[in-house]
Amino acid sequence: MRVLIVEDEVRLAASLRRGLVAEGFVVELSDNGPDGLDAARDGEFDAVILDVMLPGMSGYDVVRRLRAERNWVPVIIISAKDGEYDQADGLDCGADDYLTKPFSFVVLLARLRAVLRRGAPARPAVLSAGAVRLDPGSREVFVAGDPVTLAPREFTLLEYLMRNPDRVIGKTELLDHVWGSGDQADGNVVEVYVGYLRRKLGRSAVVTVRGAGYRLAC
Secondary structure (H helix, E strand, O other), rough: EEEEEEOOHHHHHHHHHHHHHOOOOOEEEEOOHHHHHHHHHHHHOOOEEEEEEOOOOOOHHHHHHHHOOOOOOOOOEOOOOOOHHHHHHHHOOOOOOOOOOOOHHHHHHHHHHHHHHHHHOOOOOEEEEOEEEEEEEOOOOOOOOEEEEEEEEHHHHHHHHHHHOOOOEHHHHHHHHHHHOOOOOHHHHHHHHHHHHOOOOOOOOEEEEEOOOEEOOO
């Protein structure tokens, strides 16, 4: 198994390389974002271990570029950025796992084996439905190639609909997942925000299924 480590901390990179080689992996190193991206593109690796704060290009941007090019090599992000939003950003970019520094090599090895078992099936990081494209990582939305600005709640509602394209979603479920159970919102707010989406995306973008809920038009 061939693994690429993209890490600018020399001692950490060398330590990871020694450990993985001892476990039977073939390992190559890169110490900056652009070189790591080129290596991941051309090296036919089975997995990539990727830092976030890299010279030249962030790890987030490396993953975005790979996924935009339909390169689905499994990626584990390793980073000292340990906030929940940092981790969410890494996963939304298209990474398969996120491990915060400092971490146990035993845990990293187990997670590496897990992503290798899953393999690299095609799974686009950018969601699409008809003319609408939504990038969870950059939080950008496009309709027929043109950018559309959505308020945070509008974006969350659209993302939930796009992640459930093949079913009708009721108001209660939308309130739970988009507004949260702690919000004292009623079903009317769902209708209001569906109206906002229709004005920005097109009147036919969200379909009302009478008595059942809403679904995204494909």
